[in-house]
Amino acid sequence: MAHVRLNGITKRFGAHTALENLDLEIEDGQFFVLLGPTGAGKTTTLRLIAGLEKPTAGSIEIGGVDVGDWGAAERDVALVLQQYSLYPRYTVRQNLEFPLKSNIRRMAQPDIDQRVARAAKTLRIEHLLERKVDRLSGGEMQRVSIGRAIVRSPRIFLMDEPLSNLDAKLRETLRSELKDLQMKLGATFLFVTHDQIEAMSMGDKVGVLNDGRLAQVGTPYEIYHHPRDTYVAGFVGSPAMNLLPADLLGDRMRVPSGAIEFAVGPALRARLGRSSGPITLGIRAENVHLDPAGSIEARVWGVENHGVEKIVTLKTGDCLFKATMPATIATAIDEPMRLSFDQSRLHAFDAATGLNLSLEGRALEAAE
Amino acid sequence: MAAVKSSGRAAVNRLAVVGVIIATLIFLAPIYWIASTAFKPRALATTVPPTVLFQPEITSFIKLFVKRVQMNKAVDPATYAAAPWWEQRIMDNGERVLRTGDNVQLSGYPSRFMNSLIIAITSTVLAVGMGTFTAYGFSRFRVKGEADLLFFILSTRMLPPIVVAIPMFLMYRAVGLTDTHIGLIILYIAFNLSFSVWLMKGFMDEIPKEYEEAALVDGYTRMQAFFKIVLPEAATGIAATAVFCFITAWNEYAFALIMTNRRAQTAPPFIPSQLGSGLPDWTVIAAGTFLFLLPVAIFTFALRGHLLRGVTFGAIRK
Numbered sequence: 280m281a282h283v284r285l286n287g288i289t290k291r292f293g294a295h296t297a298l299e300n301l302d303l304e305i306e307d308g309q310f311f312v313l314l315g316p317t318g319a320g321k322t323t324t325l326r327l328i329a330g331l332e333k334p335t336a337g338s339i340e341i342g343g344v345d346v347g348d349w350g351a352a353e354r355d356v357a358l359v360l361q362q363y364s365l366y367p368r369y370t371v372r373q374n375l376e377f378p379l380k381s382n383i384r385r386m387a388q389p390d391i392d393q394r395v396a397r398a399a400k401t402l403r404i405e406h407l408l409e410r411k412v413d414r415l416s417g418g419e420m421q422r423v424s425i426g427r428a429i430v431r432s433p434r435i436f437l438m439d440e441p442l443s444n445l446d447a448k449l450r451e452t453l454r455s456e457l458k459d460l461q462m463k464l465g466a467t468f469l470f471v472t473h474d475q476i477e478a479m480s481m482g483d484k485v486g487v488l489n490d491g492r493l494a495q496v497g498t499p500y501e502i503y504h505h506p507r508d509t510y511v512a513g514f515v516g517s518p519a520m521n522l523l524p525a526d527l528l529g530d531r532m533r534v535p536s537g538a539i540e541f542a543v544g545p546a547l548r549a550r551l552g553r554s555s556g557p558i559t560l561g562i563r564a565e566n567v568h569l570d571p572a573g574s575i576e577a578r579v580w581g582v583e584n585h586g587v588e589k590i591v592t593l594k595t596g597d598c599l600f601k602a603t604m605p606a607t608i609a610t611a612i613d614e615p616m617r618l619s620f621d622q623s624r625l626h627a628f629d630a631a632t633g634l635n636l637s638l639e640g641r642a643l644e645a646a647e
Numbered sequence: 648m649a650a651v652k653s654s655g656r657a658a659v660n661r662l663a664v665v666g667v668i669i670a671t672l673i674f675l676a677p678i679y680w681i682a683s684t685a686f687k688p689r690a691l692a693t694t695v696p697p698t699v700l701f702q703p704e705i706t707s708f709i710k711l712f713v714k715r716v717q718m719n720k721a722v723d724p725a726t727y728a729a730a731p732w733w734e735q736r737i738m739d740n741g742e743r744v745l746r747t748g749d750n751v752q753l754s755g756y757p758s759r760f761m762n763s764l765i766i767a768i769t770s771t772v773l774a775v776g777m778g779t780f781t782a783y784g785f786s787r788f789r790v791k792g793e794a795d796l797l798f799f800i801l802s803t804r805m806l807p808p809i810v811v812a813i814p815m816f817l818m819y820r821a822v823g824l825t826d827t828h829i830g831l832i833i834l835y836i837a838f839n840l841s842f843s844v845w846l847m848k849g850f851m852d853e854i855p856k857e858y859e860e861a862a863l864v865d866g867y868t869r870m871q872a873f874f875k876i877v878l879p880e881a882a883t884g885i886a887a888t889a890v891f892c893f894i895t896a897w898n899e900y901a902f903a904l905i906m907t908n909r910r911a912q913t914a915p916p917f918i919p920s921q922l923g924s925g926l927p928d929w930t931v932i933a934a935g936t937f938l939f940l941l942p943v944a945i946f947t948f949a950l951r952g953h954l955l956r957g958v959t960f961g962a963i964r965k
């Protein structure tokens with residue numbers, strides 16, 4: 280178990296820059312999730328920490344020691360991959376023993392047996408121990424590869440989208456198992472994923488990567504409720520936050536592409552400080568309310584049913600936005616609706632830089 | 648409709664089976680001819696039409712292994728009775744076995760056969776081994792000018808080898824490698840290496856690098872990961888490459904003929920050289936050829952599991 284710190288890490292592959300001046304800190308015992316789309320540099324970050332790649336610039340510390348010159352074997356980290364993480368031709372037991380039989384550990388056989396037995400029990404794979412790995416189902420395979428990580432009691436667990444290849448039900452089960460396991464072991468986890476639900480549900484801290492740069496680091500709550508910029512706002516949350524180009528003039532907010540205009544209340548006005556002019560208005564679907572007295576009029580454009588609720592796409596002028604509504608409300612296509620935005624949950628982003636203009640957003644930036 | 652279709656397919660299947668059987672018979676016919684000639688008495692070897700039914704005997708194999716001369720008078724009954732059974736078979740043919748003192752003189756065949764084995768096995772092991780390492784390097788590391796290097800390796804196959812036979816012979820003579828085992832081994836490695844590198848590169852590329860990386864993180868060195876994880880995965884490719892390299896080295900005729908004459912001569916140039924001495928004894932030549940076919944057959948048969956088995960990649964499904 281250990282504290283991990285990346286200082287100004289840059290990684291280039293030829294002309295392509297995968298990571299640019301990345302600073303990242305993972306505290307001891309933390310479940311840290313690195314979230315981002317494909318190609319954002321998540322896997323590269325993980326491989327750098329594992330010692331499978333060398334950074335172009337910057338340093339990596341594990342437990343306060345610079346490990347730049349250490350090979351993968353010496354760093355004592357465990358790696359769980361999306362696929363190919365088990366050795367073929369080996370049985371489950373041989374796979375679990377493999378890391379313990381390495382020369383750098385020189386463990387006695389009874390010790391090995393005991394650790395394998397304990398890991399197998401923790402992950403409920405005892406009945407699979409003598410089976411060849413190509414006879415396992417996808418979920419069993421990922422359990423075994425997590426087992427291969429925990430037998431070693433490594434300083435850090437690195438997980439590269441370990442759940443992405445599993446079907447939805449199994450993913451849900453393993454998600455909570457993994458979180459339980461991390462709490463039980465008190466281990467430091469770095470979990471890489473493109474799935475924001477995994478990030479929000481498991482992470483103590485989430486780092487959102489955008490094209491090789493950290494867009495925001497924070498608790499899932501902070502990431503969701505106080506996105507630092509339009510990128511984080513648009514990436515996190517399902518459905519994505521509505522981002523509408525708007526004009527803020529005095530206490531009037533107007534979306535020119537549709538018939539959206541409303542008075543900005545004093546609380547919101549205070550939150551936005553002195554900003555005015557063209558902005559990007561951000562409002563989550565669940566903060567758009569049906570309101571007979573609302574100033575926004577729109578027509579139903581599309582409906583997605585999600586059981587207890589439905590996500591309704593609304594159209595006004597050329598402007599489309601989404602709202603979450605209880606499933607019991609009748610929504611016929613083209614039906615007009617009156618709505619209002621919950622101003623306490625409304626975000627305004629700089630139209631050019633995309634940064635959050637609200638005061639708490641700035642306070643968050645200042646604090647970092 | 649379905650019944651018609653499936654019966655149609657069954658007919659096609661039967662036809663295909665008949666076709667395969669016919670093709671197999673055609674391909675096996677020369678081998679049968681050689682094998683049957685090897686077991687025929689000398690008198691039946693050249694009959695027209697060929698004799699199909701005969702009492703098989705192994706006289707030709709005995710003749711193949713010992714040095715013998717034609718006798719000009721019949722053997723006396725006492726000597727015949729005292730001779731071992733295999734020598735009697737030779738005496739039956741009006742020949743006698745040459746001896747130095749009490750030791751039977753062996754013919755050239757056993758030593759040529761051993762030469763073939765030594766040279767083919769050594770060159771195959773080295774060519775496949777070097778090819779495997781080279782292919783692994785090309786497959787896993789960023790090599791400067793990789794495409795050019797691989798093309799250069801391949802380009803050694805672009806010339807028919809015989810084109811360089813004369814310069815090679817002169818060079819070999821200058822450095823004293825003619826008629827040596829090591830000379831032919833080097834030559835056959837050179838023939839096979841490009842093939843081995845390219846074939847193994849294909850197999851190595853198929854092995855996910857995640858396996859070794861997992862091993863590296865698990866506390867193993869690159870070399871240990873290679874031997875423990877990569878090599879077992881590459882076994883199928885290694886077997887296939889080895890079979891091809893072995894066959895090439897085993898069958899090579901032209902260079903063996905030019906570069907060797909006695910000490911390091913292999914079986915291919917030796918067998919036909921026996922044609923020249925007197926009236927050819929086809930049964931002995933057939934016996935030599937038949938034995939010569941066996942190692943390749945055994946080697947291929949032993950590795951057939953590897954050659955046929957689908958590559959068992961992907962402990963985690965793609």
